[in-house]
Amino acid sequence: MADKNKAKDQIKEEIDEAKQSTELDMAPSRTLWGDAFQRLKRNKLAVIGACWIVFMVIVALTADLWVPQTLGSPTEIDSTTMTQMSRLPPSLEHPFGTDTLGRDVLCRVIYGARISLAVGVLATAISTLIGLVMGALAAYNGGWWDTLIMRFADIFLAFPYTLFVIAMLAVIGPGIQNVFIAIGVLGWPSIARVFRSAILSVKENDYVDAARAMGASDARIIVRHIFPNSVASIVVYATMNIGGAILTESALSFLGMGVIPPDPSWGIMIQDGQTYLATQPWLMIMPGIAILTTVLAFTLLGDGLRDALDVKMKDA
Amino acid sequence: MADVKPLLHVEHLCKEFPVESGLIASRMKNAKKVHAVNDVSFDIMPGETFGLVGESGCGKSTTGRCIMRLTEPTSGLVEFEGKDVGKMSKKELKALRRDMQFIFQDPYASLNPRMTIGEIVSEPLIIHGVMPNADKRIAFVRELLDVVGLNPEHINRYPHEFSGGQRQRVGIARAFALRPKLIICDEPVSALDVSIQAQVLNLLTDLQQEFGTAYLFIAHDLSVVQHISDRVAVMYLGSMMEYSDWKSLYAEPCHPYTQSLLSAVPIPDPDIQHSRKRIILQGDPPSPIDPPSGCLFHTRCPIAKERCSQEIPQLREISPGHFCSCHYAEPNPIKESSIQLNLDEDDVQQKHRVH
Numbered sequence: 001m002a003d004k005n006k007a008k009d010q011i012k013e014e015i016d017e018a019k020q021s022t023e024l025d026m027a028p029s030r031t032l033w034g035d036a037f038q039r040l041k042r043n044k045l046a047v048i049g050a051c052w053i054v055f056m057v058i059v060a061l062t063a064d065l066w067v068p069q070t071l072g073s074p075t076e077i078d079s080t081t082m083t084q085m086s087r088l089p090p091s092l093e094h095p096f097g098t099d100t101l102g103r104d105v106l107c108r109v110i111y112g113a114r115i116s117l118a119v120g121v122l123a124t125a126i127s128t129l130i131g132l133v134m135g136a137l138a139a140y141n142g143g144w145w146d147t148l149i150m151r152f153a154d155i156f157l158a159f160p161y162t163l164f165v166i167a168m169l170a171v172i173g174p175g176i177q178n179v180f181i182a183i184g185v186l187g188w189p190s191i192a193r194v195f196r197s198a199i200l201s202v203k204e205n206d207y208v209d210a211a212r213a214m215g216a217s218d219a220r221i222i223v224r225h226i227f228p229n230s231v232a233s234i235v236v237y238a239t240m241n242i243g244g245a246i247l248t249e250s251a252l253s254f255l256g257m258g259v260i261p262p263d264p265s266w267g268i269m270i271q272d273g274q275t276y277l278a279t280q281p282w283l284m285i286m287p288g289i290a291i292l293t294t295v296l297a298f299t300l301l302g303d304g305l306r307d308a309l310d311v312k313m314k315d316a
Numbered sequence: 317m318a319d320v321k322p323l324l325h326v327e328h329l330c331k332e333f334p335v336e337s338g339l340i341a342s343r344m345k346n347a348k349k350v351h352a353v354n355d356v357s358f359d360i361m362p363g364e365t366f367g368l369v370g371e372s373g374c375g376k377s378t379t380g381r382c383i384m385r386l387t388e389p390t391s392g393l394v395e396f397e398g399k400d401v402g403k404m405s406k407k408e409l410k411a412l413r414r415d416m417q418f419i420f421q422d423p424y425a426s427l428n429p430r431m432t433i434g435e436i437v438s439e440p441l442i443i444h445g446v447m448p449n450a451d452k453r454i455a456f457v458r459e460l461l462d463v464v465g466l467n468p469e470h471i472n473r474y475p476h477e478f479s480g481g482q483r484q485r486v487g488i489a490r491a492f493a494l495r496p497k498l499i500i501c502d503e504p505v506s507a508l509d510v511s512i513q514a515q516v517l518n519l520l521t522d523l524q525q526e527f528g529t530a531y532l533f534i535a536h537d538l539s540v541v542q543h544i545s546d547r548v549a550v551m552y553l554g555s556m557m558e559y560s561d562w563k564s565l566y567a568e569p570c571h572p573y574t575q576s577l578l579s580a581v582p583i584p585d586p587d588i589q590h591s592r593k594r595i596i597l598q599g600d601p602p603s604p605i606d607p608p609s610g611c612l613f614h615t616r617c618p619i620a621k622e623r624c625s626q627e628i629p630q631l632r633e634i635s636p637g638h639f640c641s642c643h644y645a646e647p648n649p650i651k652e653s654s655i656q657l658n659l660d661e662d663d664v665q666q667k668h669r670v671h
Contacts, residue, residue: 206422206426207425207426209381210418211428215409229430
């Protein structure tokens with residue numbers, strides 16, 4: 001009995017010691033972004049998506065260093081060997097096969113990734129920038145500003161998106177820069193809406209009033225208090241939007257409104273390959289897989305970010 | 317008292333909110349309005365605590381926000397140190413913010429979750445350009461955290477790592493950072509546990525004694541207000557029903573509304589609790605959209621007469637320093653129902669400490 005009590009006391013002491021040591025070593029303070037990153041790491045699908053995106057970016061960025069040497073040029077046609085090289089099935093030498101003009105499909109997919117990722121990121125950047133400013137103006141000023149900007153956004157959203165982009169490209173002409181601009185400029189209303197509602201909910205918080213009561217300027221309130229607390233939804237939305245922009249670019253190129261041949265684009269490659277779908281399906285399937293995986297990766301990452309950045313799930 | 321100029325002077329303050337939003341509906345002449353604050357007047361002296369009590373939705377918080385111009389008042393005069401707050405330019409308003417600070421009710425919503433408590437407490441110093449030297453500022457913030465009973469080592473932690481009581485201490489440190497002359501405390505303890513309430517109230521009284529700050533203390537809990545206030549005002553439906561120094565209000569409430577409120581405060585003695593007469597008001601407070609005619613309280617008043625529904629009672633001095641807006645008010649007509657207070661000298665001196 002005495003031993004038992006002794007053992008109990010010992011355990012108790014150990015627990016007390018453990019408690020003290022945890023109090024003493026002052027666990028490093030975790031930021032909310034740090035917390036979010038920890039949660040994101042636990043989400044397997046999001047990690048897979050992120051890895052795929054990183055892989056694509058690295059391949060696309062370093063393409064000039066190794067692709068032409070091993071797989072040949074994505075655009076140039078060697079007329080002497082063209083007939084023998086045309087539409088070869090996938091092999092060790094040409095993992096994705098070759099196209100009608102004898103170019104390596106893998107090579108064109110890699111260079112197509114450059115265009116697709118660039119369109120995705122740049123177009124989203126443009127629409128996010130416009131959307132943030134418009135959403136902030138509408139939400140922070142309220143009243144007439146709000147009504148005017150949001151009705152304007154409604155008008156934009158009332159048109160079918162792809163048709164609107166095509167109409168705009170018909171006016172400013174096809175070509176890759178114009179694709180950036182058209183997709184970017186026409187994408188702002190949904191971002192503005194998301195940001196506006198995020199600001200409206202953050203604005204109601206007492207800490208915004210506290211900042212006003214301190215005498216903080218409007219700019220300071222927006223930059224220090226409202227923006228950091230509403231940016232999470234924008235990060236999520238923008239990530240998913242990149243996938244959407246890639247899809248739109250592919251659709252435009254497929255329709256001949258986007259990238260001008262011979263530049264490789266996944267959309268153009270699918271259009272080129274559709275004739276041979278029954279006999280040489282890799283011409284269409286390979287760029288199709290590239291679009292699918294990339295868009296899926298951005299969607300998975302966006303989904304994971306949304307869960308990770310949700311403050312209410314902090315303790316989960 | 318008469319020679320000392322009031323720190324804050326509020327006269328005929330009114331605030332109406334439009335019921336219908338929308339560009340046209342809210343501008344119509346006959347648009348319905350919520351009369352949140354209705355002709356409220358009072359003074360606060362330097363270093364004094366003025367308690368403002370009333371049930372939820374009676375306009376206490378709106379009064380506080382109108383004084384700070386967090387909400388623009390519809391009409392009325394607010395003077396701080398003799399200057400008209402309503403006519404202040406942006407620059408003057410910023411200077412005013414140095415002398416007048418706010419403590420919020422909800423310690424969870426009033427701290428920015430993306431800032432460390434060090435950043436939160438030093439923000440007013442940065443905004444007003446006090447202490448441009450960063451090292452000195454950090455040292456000052458650490459000292460301030462120590463004063464409000466927080467560990468200065470926690471300066472780089474985020475609000476979500478603290479409990480409600482600790483967060484409210486951060487809010488208090490932020491309010492005191494600029495050494496303001498007046499702090500509007502909007503129900504600073506009502507979101508906290510009772511044991512923590514006492515600690516925070518003691519902290520507020522200690523800081524007041526140290527810095528000579530005046531408080532406008534808004535609360536719905538009469539016992540909380542009693543412990544901290546020099547003078548107390550009772551609000552009902554946006555209007556002031558009664559105000560006087562705390563002792564005379566609690567011992568001799570004149571207004572039937574105050575009497576009923578005080579009779580509802582539980583007394584920790586079952587014998588007294590059982591034997592005393594309680595005034596139980598019938599019904600709910602009327603809607604502030606369509607307030608009753610005459611005396612706002614007449615629909616629920618136990619002593620209402622015909623005159624009450626026709627004539628608006630004015631605040632009148634019942635006894636020196638004790639004002640009441642009731643046609644039939646007389647000093648303490650129903651004595652046995654008011655709460656029993658231990659008013660010996662000792663207690664009066666000690667009243668600022670909560671035990």
